[in-house]
Amino acid sequence: RSPHHSASMAALTGGGLKVKPGEVSLAHLGVLFLDELPEFQRAVLDSLRQPLEIGTISVARANAHVTFPARVQLIAAMNPCRCGHLGDASLACARAPRCAADYQNKVSGPFLDRIDLTVEVSAVNAVDLMLPPPVEGSAEIGVRVAAARAVQRARYGKAGLRTNAEADGELLERVAVLDDDARRLLAQAAEAMRLSARGFHRVIRVARTIADLAGAERVARIHVAEALSYRRRTPTN
Template sequence: MVARINTVAFQGIEVLGIDVQVQMSGGIVAFTVVGLPDKAVGESRERVRASLHALGLALPAKRITVNLAPADVLKEGSHFDLPIALALLTVMGVLPDAEMARYVALGELALDGALTPVAGVLPAAIDALAHDRGLICPAACGGEAAWAGPGLDVLAPANLLALINHFKGSQVLTPPKPRLQEAGPPPLDLRDVKGNETAKRALEVAAAGSHNLLMIGPPGSGKSMLAARLPGLLPPLDPAEALEVSMIHSVGGLLEDGKLLRQRPYRAPHQSASLPALVGGGTRAKPGEISLAHQGVLFLDELPEFPRPLLEALRQPLETGKSVVSRANHHVTYPARVQLIAAMNPCRCGYLDDASLACARAPKCAADYQSKISGPLFDRIDLHIDVPAVSPADLSLPPPAEGSAEVAARVAVARAIQTERFAALTGAGFSRSAGVPVVRTNAEADGELLEKIAAPDAAGRSLLTEAAERMKLSARGYHRVMRVARTLADLDGLDGVRRRHIAEALSYRRIAPGR
């Protein structure tokens, strides 16, 4: 007899159906797992054996073969414990075969039969609902599985015994309820920042249109302080975005207690981060920081201190909104639509504009230091601003009257305008290709959309054309100026882009690093 249980494997956030087949036959007593399992899956036989022993069940003295089909797909992770155990219980006659075929199962077993949390429950639940099946998962993951939809039958037992009793009819498992992360501490307030009004304006523009921003200034000028207050200006995730972001965190095993995210991610990796840690990869091709920051903020402090290959690896995700991890036998794609906020000193010593503090190599050291940022990466940043040192006179002033709440209100209005605009345009056939998020903000608009939404008036187009020639702007730089100008018009509540919007957008753009 052969018993079958449905489970899943993951390639990025894509779900692959896996058929767990268990056969008991005569011959030399053995317990073999085949079907390209990794070490964690191969070790599951010991956890399964111990869990069944804890329930008072002993495996028959037979040859047990577990096949994970299709056999040419690598099986990774400990979530195969539960489906293997259920298939064994089915072939032993403990569980009903017909009933088990209606479910997808995943979970890790402890030696005492308890079910411990695993990664990927949310995308597995969505896939199970799409195939008209139920889901069996650990109790700690039930909250995220419940978000897949009201039509999904979710069983979330705390241990294997409770699941067996449920199918035997001696215990009823209560369906889990969707869970959200609790509200964290209040975000840092922009009112704490004194001086640097130009930088505050640029931060507001960046928040309104989800634009990339580079801040250049001496140590202590407030660059990191400004970046840390950006989350307080951004609107919360809408339901579709929350599900999209939570799926990535679920695959990465980062959803705490199965609670969906409600706030936009803010990731700030250190300069010592590896390439797989930043863009994704490793032995299990997990999402990197740029994917974990999807629909949120990726803050890179001291940008030139990051290794050059690591910075160059950001170019494709920033342009396409996807991070592709290549392997010999497959490619894994993670969403990576992020808002890049970067900060750097103007030179290695940091005091280029202060002759009394600058090193002896100034200004040559500035050109050498800033040239660590390649032209193509620099071109992908919409806003470039100088953040000068704050004077003692500014520090002695009382806190500014306008804080994050007032700025966030204007940002929310501008974002609402963009949402309504792009919803109408995408309905007219301007949706993105499969696998890429639909356009939600001005920073995501391509050239075709920009001609429809950001075409300036005659005076603005003349200024843009002349400036593009003098500044030697690339086609990408030209379009990014239009995106920023469109955001400035949205903040003003205007339908059209005026000359003043083009002028302000151009003021936020440098020619090239080191110049």
């Protein structure tokens, strides 16, 4: 599902006189893609905090209170600033980098804290387009993903879960066994980056997934380091 950034809260979460599911529930067990993320109303985005945390959405109306399933893989995209040229001195506006901070701050911190992977994608130039394709293509990656998901299904079978994404913090700490170097790195990063409890467990979840993709039984320092690299960074020029 890919709702427009002008979508109302009812359209995204559900509502109406006869309560109907919204986009987040229609995308259950699939992908919810939000393009131009800061252009959505802040309250609309914040209404997604519950489903991103627990996989359900509760809609309360005068005549009904309904809970819909809403476990989605959220993918969001945004420009670094309104003009879209942050980092290019010849094109960036006169307010850079302040304009980037203002633009990105339209999305609340608690919402961003629920984003596991933040990746900056640089502009593609003509030279990039002429480069040969990567050695590992989508088909090869798909095989690794399928193998990792099979490992996770076996890991959580008794708990009735399928993936690391569904495991809560307590369960994660039992199944994501960090070696000593990984544990030290995470402790140092948690203090330096001021990770919230939610952010701390999300780093562990991502590190466990990276280890699964690598076919590793234990979570090593390199897996934690990569997971930490995906946490949100402060905008700079």
